[in-house]
Amino acid sequence: MNPIARLYKSTIGKKVIMAVTGLIMVFWLLSHLGGNTLMFLGQEWMDAYAHKIHNLGPLLWVMRLGMLGVIVAHIWSAIAVTRISWAAREHSYKGGRKTNVSTWSARLMRIGGIIIVLFIFWHLADLTLGWVHPDFKMQEEGGAAAYHNLTVSLRQIPVAIFYMVSVIFVGLHFSHGIQSGFQTLGLNHPKWNGIRKMTSWGLGTLIAVGNIAIVAATMFKLIGGE
């Protein structure tokens, strides 16, 4: 049997898949944020960046399909482990169970995951495919597309709020997910545990605050002018 399939059979193996795919997504999302901060430098920078990505050609498709595979594997395993754990907790405490150390971010992983999936669908329909965008321009039709698409979309208050709420859940997902992922992969060492947890919270805060800054600045017309 293929070693990955053999590993996947156990609950731990499923968590390993989640940890690896999760950490790939963390890396990807941080790069995504890095690219999008170009919004603050103005249209020229943002569109030049968007152009570069589009010019990757076949490589872009390799990345897109790769990310799709990563997301599907992550969700697939998330559903599998959640079902196993729900079955194991079939009999809940009638008098309640006290929470001693578990964090909100840890307890919101599943709800947050669902919100993130919905967000990914909307986000792609909005800014990649243009299906739900009021005035979508394809990248090919001239250089101005990315900057224009983003400003128009985020000037819609409900959309901007949905973006901000979603990235808060991404931030919470990071805060537990990064430290949890390392622990799952066997990377727990008393000397590094403080750093592992702090990095997790730090990157969680960064991804939420960074993305909210872009969305809010656009919504309040600090980006994109009148």
Add this chain to the structure above:
Amino acid sequence: MNITLKVWRQAGPKDAGKFETYQHDGIVEEMSFLEMLDVFNEKLLEAGTEPIAFEHDCREGICGSCGCMVNGRAHGPKDGATLCQVHMRSYKDGDTITLEPFRAKAFPILKDLVVDRSAFDSIIQAGGYISVRTGAAQDANMRPVEKAIADEAFDAATCIGCGACVASCPNGSASLFTSAKIAHLNMLPQGEPEKYKRATAMVTAMDDAMFGACSNHEECEATCPKGIGVEYISQMNKNLIWGELFEHDS
């Protein structure tokens, strides 16, 4: 002191069970928690009712028999203590104490506060032993073991198999128990040669027994009466991952 006891009463495995509320007076603070229950059971017997079934044996925190949820926390309010090591001085007059059995799919309730923890035995039977014949005892210190490693293996070996980790886990996972039982063998020369085989066998048995998956909430570590830490879970994962990917023959 007077205490209100809210106790889960369930006549047998098939019974639905429910909370009963009782008044218990004349408690002195030097009583251990289990003595308090003993005295209360005397009263129930005198009144001709069925006493509360609860498990206990050593009453000194070493056998792992006792334990239930006390006000929603496994083994009661004290860190690093089994229920038998809790004394009534932890409570004050007028308190309400809610007692509920450890719950998990893998721990069916037998009666009142007593659950069947033999799922743990199935995990041990799968690999919690050494299968090489080591012969007669060697001279002491023939195979030196680094002090730090010996200490860590010993810490893992302090697990008494009480089941508090499963009871406290939001997912009903037995990861802390299984990892401790794997680690105390895998870290020492006697257990090391079979470490990958052992990790796979015991994790498989854990999954087969219908325990949940670890989400790293760390509730198990917080309520373990022996203070066993989640680093053993990480170590178990490392053994399992490495074994499945690189050391698997056949």
